[in-house]
Amino acid sequence: MKMFKLSSKDMMLMLVLSAAVLTMPIWLVPFGAGYPDLMQKFAIFGLFAVGFNILFGLTGYLSFGHAAFLGVGSYTAIWSFKLLSMNVLPAVMLGTIVAGLFAVLIGYVSLRRTGIYFSILTLAFAQMCYNLAYSVLTPITNGETGLRVLRDDPRVLDNMFGVVQEGSPVGSLFGVNMQGYPGFYFCAVMLLIGFFISLLIFRSPFGMKLIAIKSNQNRMRYTGFNTRPYLLIAFVISGMYAGLSGTLMAVTDPLAGAERMQWTASGEVVLMTILGGMGTLTGPLFGAVLIKYFENIFSAFNESSLLEIFSFLPEPLQHFVVTIVHPFVGEGWHLTLGALFMIIVIFLPGGLVEGFGRLSKKFKSKPTQKSE
């Protein structure tokens, strides 16, 4: 099909990215991030942000409720583990589809409004899901304790095919347990597939229409173009990405809690997208990895480790520096995050990708000026 023809540049990007993601366990080691738990997070949140970007980056609709789909995906996956099979494939499929159905419902209603009203509507729906998951829906969500997989759950499919797991149940793909490195590679492959689909959307006429809606929706309408179906499709696709990420969370760690649906979790994915660069292909992925990386590094510091780091300074200065730095790390990591976020929005609304663009332009333009 002509619609899905990619330029050689895009193929190169895809190849480089695949290589980079799949070799993460090697090149992340010097950064102290080469262990599976963290890399799983990179892949999962990268996928979440890439999907969120399809809505926010392309159409400009700022949703503050995407965490709801993440939570729905998680819960569905756990139920699939409990009732059907510990195999991850049905869980992934069901989680994505159910999240997509939720997105159809919420999107259909929310997209009747634009701008801040859209944000408030999505926020309202997400908060409703969160509150209900904590209270009335406890039989389904297990409330505050969180939903977990038990050994004596029915698991119809597993029983039918005589699949038996030793020990406490974990998600598996035909016998390979989805923890540690296999889990990471599973998430990484999902991320690459997701990224590829997002690349196709960006380059397709459909993506162009979404960008046109972002730049001037009224003009699109005046030319006799009904924008709503396109917006709804974009909303549902990004909701399904969120559902898939939620499923992957459940796959790597069979536990689902309602706090995943809180609106601060929706805020986090907005942060990732903005930090990397909204509306750019690689930006959100980049932002997600960066935030999760720094969260991991920064929150590990405490006062004594700081004193050690700054031990090269003279004694009084050392204590002074540590007192200043201390509120920004460890428990106070969110302070750094908030401050960083403000700086990005104020000075670099296009995110880090725009920053790199500016930098490389500067370096490129200098030699030409000299040659003149």
Next chain:
Amino acid sequence: MDAILLQILNGLDKGGAYALIALGLTLVFGTLGVVNFAHGALFMLGAFCAVTFQKILTISVKVKDESVTFFDAYKEVPYLEIWWGDTGLAIIDWAVPLSIFMAIPVMLLIGLLMERGLIQYFYKRTHAEQILVTFGLAIVLQEIVKSFFGANPIPTPAPDIVAGSAAVGSWLGLSDNIVYPYWRLIYLAFSLLVIFAVFAFLQFTTFGMVVRAGMSDRETVGLLGINIERRFTIVFGIATVVAGLAGVMYTPILPPDYHIGMDFLVLSFVVVVVGGMGSLPGAVSAGFLLGILQSFASMNEVKSIFPGIDQIIIYLVAVVVLLVRPRGLMGRKGVMED
């Protein structure tokens, strides 16, 4: 009948808090055109003004406890008690109401700094960017407070004299079963007073007149040679003070912790949207209305018919209002209506 009256009372004090926060939000939106996601953090800062004031008043010194004679025992005695005896103790008892006098200048300063330092650069940016930068600011403020005061709620009791409950029922000649904490009544009266003061300020002073003119047509007012920007800055300061006062007075009802603001922010935004973006009476009435609706929804009789309704009622109302009447209950025609 009794139950209904009690629920209305229950809703009113929460409604008062919603109304005060929503009033500030919509005031800022109507004048500066800025969607301020950090407004909940200002409520929280107000609450922590009360906490700080209480801490300052109770700075203590260790003295020997004379009543224990067998061994050397020490107890903490606040300086105020040593200096002024019972008067000092009374001042400590009244810490929360007295902290208003500290909160007003502090909050005004914070508001002016915030507007001059950050918000003024975001007038021309999109609403999404305003939301994002103020969201970041809210996180920062919240974390700063957390690093100073810790993550646990800090109890700040009301003065002893109003600690009990008022027999509202017998005052009104109804059943004696209707009793209601004094402080919540005070909160309700206080919020009505502040709302009235803001409205009077806007309605009956020259300054307020100029601000109202600026709200409806900023450019023309500017062309008349009036520095409307500076007035709007002051309006932002007023909105900050209102949010701060709401926070100060709420501390005896709910011991403040660092994310109290976020919890109120989301609800207040819903209140503003239901009331109508940029409409002051709309924000106030929607605040009280939603507070009362929420307390009705948490009645057991209602919950048995619609389980879980108390958790979602406010959001449900918001969804319905936005779909049926997008400009909100009292929104002006044409203000962000699409």
